[in-house]
Amino acid sequence: MPDLDYALNPYIGCYHACSYCYARLYTRMREVAEKWGDVVAVKVNLIDVLRKEAVATSKGVVGVGTITDPYQPVEATYKLTRKSLEILLQSGFKVSIQTKSPLVTRDLDLLARYRGRVDVGFTITTLKREVASQIEPRAPPPEERARALRVLSDSGIKTWVFYGPIIPGLNDDDSTIESLIQLARSTNSELYYDSLHVKPFMLADHPLTPYAKLAEVYRWDELFKRIEGRCREYSVDCKPGLTRNKPSISIKSFLK
Numbered sequence: 001m002p003d004l005d006y007a008l009n010p011y012i013g014c015y016h017a018c019s020y021c022y023a024r025l026y027t028r029m030r031e032v033a034e035k036w037g038d039v040v041a042v043k044v045n046l047i048d049v050l051r052k053e054a055v056a057t058s059k060g061v062v063g064v065g066t067i068t069d070p071y072q073p074v075e076a077t078y079k080l081t082r083k084s085l086e087i088l089l090q091s092g093f094k095v096s097i098q099t100k101s102p103l104v105t106r107d108l109d110l111l112a113r114y115r116g117r118v119d120v121g122f123t124i125t126t127l128k129r130e131v132a133s134q135i136e137p138r139a140p141p142p143e144e145r146a147r148a149l150r151v152l153s154d155s156g157i158k159t160w161v162f163y164g165p166i167i168p169g170l171n172d173d174d175s176t177i178e179s180l181i182q183l184a185r186s187t188n189s190e191l192y193y194d195s196l197h198v199k200p201f202m203l204a205d206h207p208l209t210p211y212a213k214l215a216e217v218y219r220w221d222e223l224f225k226r227i228e229g230r231c232r233e234y235s236v237d238c239k240p241g242l243t244r245n246k247p248s249i250s251i252k253s254f255l256k
């Protein structure tokens with residue numbers, strides 16, 4: 001991710017098991033990768049290691065939740081994200097949190113205390129519950145994310161909405177774009193947008209297969225211009241997320 005100096009992920013694996021998630025491809029624990037969503041490993045020595053690293057490392061921006069959700073359900077028990085934030089913020093680091101869970105509001109006291117060095121982003125692919133439940137069946141519903149976003153924003157914390165992945169034919173329609181820009185506007189949030197990152201596992205026998213094939217021939221530039229144009233109308237700061245356009249691999253070879 002641009003603008004980040006470090007990454008911190010307290011958990012390996014993610015209970016949310018979103019259908020488009022490709023984090024398992026970067027997971028070295030075989031059991032977690034193979035049973036994505038059903039097995040989550042907890043970095044039980046994280047706090048000890050982080051305490052030492054926070055002293056020995058030059059200050060910068062730490063992305064919290066760059067690979068897996070730092071506020072997935074297991075966090076309610078282990079509180080590794082909370083404890084990590086305390087160490088990082090007390091040591092002078094900035095933190096940039098990305099989540100799909102309203103559990104982040106549990107830590108509002110801490111985040112508000114250090115609000116000048118904190119930003120929080122919610123991934124919201126759509127505000128339509130029926131679409132979200134299709135692709136993110138175990139993640140908190142989008143309206144709960146939107147509510148939590150508003151709570152943080154109202155507390156003076158810098159917030160952003162991550163509209164991604166955009167899946168052609170599923171969440172690229174005008175009403176979805178409009179509703180997310182309105183949400184960003186009403187919460188004074190920035191909006192990041194990002195295309196679907198097509199991975200080989202999506203290309204056959206997968207719920208996303210028809211959409212992944214569409215992604216190759218999709219007119220991403222036109223969509224991005226449309227999003228940016230609407231953002232300008234509403235005076236919402238709007239930026240590309242991970243990639244400016246194009247699926248991250250060419251799928252032409254898989255279609256032959």
Ligand code: SF4
Nearest residue numbers: 014016017018021068
């Ligand atoms: S919340 Fe993020 S990390 Fe977790 S399964 Fe969904 S996309 Fe993957």
